[in-house]
Each structure stands twice: as C-alpha cells, then as structure tokens.
Amino acid sequence: MSSLPARIASARQPVPLQDGLSLFPALFAPRSALSHKGSHGSLAVLGGAAGMSGAVLLAARAALLMGTGKVFAGFCQTVSPLPCDPQHPELMLHAADALLEAAGSLGISAWTAGCGLGRSDMAERLLHQLLGSQPMQPIVLDADGLRWLAEPAHRPFWRSCLTQAGAPRVLTPHPGEAAALLDTDIAGIQADRPRAVMHLAQRYDCWAVLKGAGTLVCAPDGRLWQNGSGNPGLASGGTGDVLAGMIGSFLAQGVPPEQAIPGAVWLHGAAADYLVAHGTGPKGMTASEVILAARTLLNHPPA
Template identity: 35%
Template sequence: MKVATASEMRAIDRCAIEEYGIPGIVLMENAGVEVVKAAESMLAGLVNKKITIFAGKGNNGGDGFVAARHFSNKGAKVKVFLLGNQAEIQGDAAINCHIAGKMGIDIVEISGERDWDKVNIATAFTDCLIDALVGTGFKGELSLEMKRLIAAMNGANKPVLAIDLPSGVAADTGQVVTAAVQATRTVTLGLPKPGVLLYPGAAFTGELLVADIGLPQALLTGENLKQNVLTAGHICDVLPKRCSDAHKGMCGKVLVVAGSQGLTGAAALTSNAALKSGAGLVTLAVAEGIHDIMEIKLTEVMTAPLPEIAKGVLGQAALSPILTLAGKCDALALGPGLGSHAETRLLVREILQAVDKPLIIDADGLNAVAETGELLANALALPVLTPHPGEMARLIGLSVDEVNQDRIYVARQAAEQFGSVVVLKGARTIVAYPDGEVYINTSGNAGMATGGAGDVLTGVIGSFIAQGLSSHTAAIAGVYVHGLAGDIAAQAGLAGLTAGDVLNSVPAALLSLQKL
C-alpha cells in the first residue's frame, strides 16, 4: 500500500476534484460516513449513544460536521464543540456546518470559560469523542486552546476516534512537538500518512483504519508516490522459493566477516541467522585468535581463520584470504562486532573497493566508512547498509535527535548520497532505495530493543540475497521477516526477549508467510 505525505494527499484531492470532476463536498461526505462506520463498530451501535465532536475550522472539522449529521440520523445524541466561530469556516466545511445546524445539532463555539465548563461536562458523560480538530494541514506549535482541548480528550478516559490523524501529530514525520490526541482508533482518509505509521505519532494513533472515500485508484497507486508500507501480503510474494530437489549448493552461500575479542556473539548471531533464513552454506571468517571460540560456538556454520595483527584484531593481511572466500560466495555480510582498530577500518574500506559480490554492511563496518562515504557510492556491487540511528548520525554528520526528527527524509537522502540501499533500524524501520523509493515496516515490537537483534537482521538480509533476491528486495523482505520473528518470539513476553529468541523464530516467521 502507498503512503502519502500531506502535500501529496492535497495534490491527489485536487486532481480528483479538478481533473476527475469529483466535487470536494462528495469526498467530505464520504469521509464523514466512514468515520461514523468506524465509531459504530467501536461502540457496538449508535442508538442513544452520546457523541462529542471537537471540530476545527478547516476540512478536518468539515468531516466532523458530516459525521455529526449521520450520527444524529442513526439515533445518537450529538454535541459539537467548535474551536473558533462559524463565521470563519469556509467552503465545503461551512456548508456542512450550516446543514448540521439546520438539523438542530448543538454546535458550541468555544469562546469563554463557561464554554470550557460545557466541554468538561460533555467529556465526563460522553460515550465517544471525535477528534476533528486538525488534519494534514497541521504544522508547528499548537495553540493554547488546542492544547487545552487535547488535554480534555486525553483526560476523559473515553474512546477517542481521530479523523485522518490524531491532532498534534505531524503528518509527514510523526513528530509531536507539545501534545497530541491519544486516539483509540484513527480513520485515515484515502491513504495512510507517514505520521500515523512512524513513532511517536504511531503511539497516538491506536487502531489504524484506511478509509475509501471514493478517490480514483489511479491516484492512489501512482508511481509518483514514493512511500510504501510493508505488509505480509507483499512480502509473501517475494520470498525465495525452494524447489523440491534442492541441495545446499543451490540455496545460497553467505560469507560473514565479523567478530573480535569480546564481540564474538555478534558474529555468531549473524552467521546463524543466515542459516535460519534459508542459506545453504554459511562461512564465518574471523581473526585466528578467536577462531577456536567460534568453532565451539557454532556447529552448522563453517569457520575460516584469518591472519591478525593482535589477538582477535584483523588488518590488511586478511584482505587476500577474504577475497578468496568471497569469490566462492553469493553475498558478504561485513561488520558485526568487527572492532574499531584503525587497521580494521582500513581493511573494511579495501574490501569495499575489491569485492564485487553484494555487501551487507553493519555496525563496525559502517563506522569504518563513516568518513569515506564516496567509497559506498563507488562500490562494485550495490551495498545494503543497516545503521541504527547512532550509526546513521555518524555516517551523515547529524545528531541522533536530528536523524529521528525525520527518519524518512534522512534514510532517503543517505540512500541517494551513498548509492546504497539503506535500512534505518528502529521502531518502524525504514528501507530507502537510491531512486527515492521508501518502505515503512510494520512488523516488530519493543521487545526487540535488545543487543544483537540488528546482527540477526544482517544475517537474514544476507541470506535472502544469497538465495537470489536482489539487494532491494532482500532488504524489505529481511526487515519484515525479522520483525515478524520478533513478534512471534514476543508471544512469550516482551521483557527478557533476546536476539537469540528472534533468531530461533525466523523459520516460524517464514512458514507463516509461506502459508498466506
């Protein structure tokens, strides 16, 4: 499914109205009807239910006025609180406000303390609150009155249904500057907006419903829309297929260059994840000083000792054997737990320039190229980069806070700058392609905020590439499967979930997708 920014959604609406001839008031009518349907299912009926609507002066408020009329027709007792006065409302919203008033629906303009007393009474006795204050047009700071209304809604302890997105959530980034409506359910119109999918906005969205308001499908699926949401239905169609007469040599060969003294777990997790996600053969190349440790840790993974400059530390002498091993593999995962020695960083850069196999670069591999990003753009094969926000900050010279302020923009810019597929990890991982296409992942959970989870992801992506997927497809499939494995593991509880739990759940995640 496509995801639309605020400006893209406005362009879609404008095209529907001007080029297709669909009157804006028809779209507003459809939006209001969908809101009523969502509330009716949430409340198990509307007859004699008390519905309180908080409306702004724009089109979001207009949707609320349409909903008020249909709520009333279905037997609900409706009260609308308008932030402003009716004379300030324009266009289709003004028409629907007028109709609601003609129907006898109580519309209270909030202008003084006595009106705020009415707000407090209404929220105390209502069955449901409708947030129709602001939609995709919201930017920056909330007014004091808006903050006060949001506080009233959030403090009422009643079900809240938000129209399009919760008021206070930035449509394009999900950022919440001061406050936002804590919705029980959000009915987003036409297409989801990034703000209801990305945190912190996603945490205010509640259950998300995407409403069909009659926009032409051609406008909702156009190639000009570069944001997408990853779903199980999309991923199950692209996973590697294994034929009935397969043997290990046909299922992909992964080389992992990872690990150093004290960080052997990262190498083990990456290597095992490549196997668990279907690779036929996995070889872990490590410094000879920790090779014996890895042979004990790993049973199914093959290991190869590399010359070292100190115990567990790789230098340039390891380049030649790595290139020989890489020549026999289909994908190379580079970096987890590799260490930050100056010669190790130099080795990573030389590998990047010499290996013509697809690379998945993580952790210390990313740190090694942070100051030489041009090497990524000139790599012999398209790299997949898997930074967490801290690693991304080092790669592009921003702070972690700046990275998290607009994750889609940052991931997209990095993918273009480095000529790489960028997987920006975190709550709602972002996958960005060099051509600007972006995918927002919806699988995964807070229990995966644990050391080693990213190492598992690196192994999964590497395995999918080795099994024949393009780097682009392997990145989105790997991200979704990794998150789904975390969701399966979390059925035993979030607290205490480990990277090993995610690793062991990868086969179950793959099976569940194959059954769809």
C-alpha cells in the same frame, strides 16, 4: 543535513510493510525438489573482534537458519576464538584474514560485514581490503563497519568504493550510526527519519535501512518502505546483528534486493511479534530467539 537532490526529495510516501506473505513472494517461494546446498548461496560474515565474537555468530546463525546453503564466519582476531560453533557446527569459522585470503575459491555470493568488528587497526585493514577489492557480490555493512565509513579520513575512499560498486551495497544504521554517517546528531535523524534514510541512500548511492521502531528502507533510486512489524522486545543487544545476517542471507540466495532487504526487515519484526504472541517477551526476548521465530515464519508464513 544538506538539501536533498530533486530525485530523492520528490520520492513518494513510504510503502507500508504489513503483509509480508503477499509483499515478498520471493522469500516464501518453495524450494525446488532438486535443489542442493549449492543452490542456496554462500554468505561470508566478517566482524567479531575479541569480546564481540557473539555478534558474528548471531549474524551467521541467522543466515544459516534463513536457508543459506553455506555460511562462513571471519573473526577480526588473529585466530578464530572457537574451533566451531557448538550450537551450529554447520558454520565454518575462520580468522578474518584467512577468510578474505580464501574468498576467491569459496564461491561466496554475498557479504555481511561490520558486526562487532571493532575499531582496531586490524578492523580498518580488513574493511579496506573487502570494500577496496570491489567484490561483485552484494555487501551488507552494519555496526562498526558503518562507524568506519563515517570516519572523515576514510569517507572519501570508502564512499567511492560504494558508489562505484557493480553489486548492491546495503547500509543498516541505527539512529546513532546514521547520525555519524550524515554529520548530525541522533535528534536530527529522529526529527525526520524519512528524510534521513533518503539522504543516506543518496549520499552513499546504496540501499539504506534506518533501524528503530518503524524501520525505514530506501532504495538507491529513492523508493521507500516503512516497516509495520516489530516491537520493543527487539530493543536488546544483538538483534541488529541478526537483521544484518538475514539480509545477507537472502541476498546470498539470489533474492532480488527489493524483496530481500525490505522483506528481511519485515520478517525480523514479524518474528518478534510472533514471540510476543506466543508468550516470549517483549521483556527478555533474545536475539537468538528472534532467529528461531523467523525460521518458523519463513516456513509457515502467517496467512
């Protein structure tokens, strides 16, 4: 990794994320009695190539259960693989092309993109279309979306889309994806995680969430948080898709980024801790169970 600029290198010690209820009041604020579905935002989730449709469903279900007013899912396939989600028919499922085409009329207030997106030409085109159109809504970029961003041939254009954006952009890499984005290897990332996450935030001028035990969050201005919740029960496929949906949900609902992003990270880990405390996992804990526990805590936060 190249050297860090002064404003990043001089960043303070990470703020520990322990007591989510006091740190993230915006997440736990009661709803107005007069609220309606239009009061709680609309999230569009883009990803889900054939064989990974579940990644989009997990992110979209997580967003729904975090309270998003409306949730759309766009699959990177020629038609939606399902007419509706049998577990959550509340979700609106589309082929990604159709969703992007209709986006202007759907009132979308945030995007989560990349979960199971895949590496096809269609995936590349969809991401190009989304980032290149410079939407004025926040975008959370996860999983294969990050792999595309890391491609040397694409990086300059997409990086310019991020750095010139007028709304929050959030990258949520695990160490493998962070290594690709920073031209290093996983060992290089893990050797100095605070430095790596700050570097990501600086290089891409965005919010960066470096996942893994003790997830780190860095704001574009260098503010740093370290998560104190979570456990190895989260080490199973799909939990990252859930986190991407949760962050997208809170941003779609208009929660400020400094509450929405570290707040979602804390709540995601706290949900896993809640499951273990109640006899579910760590072994065999599923991403779907994490969503349900997160909803319980969102409505009944630990005192």
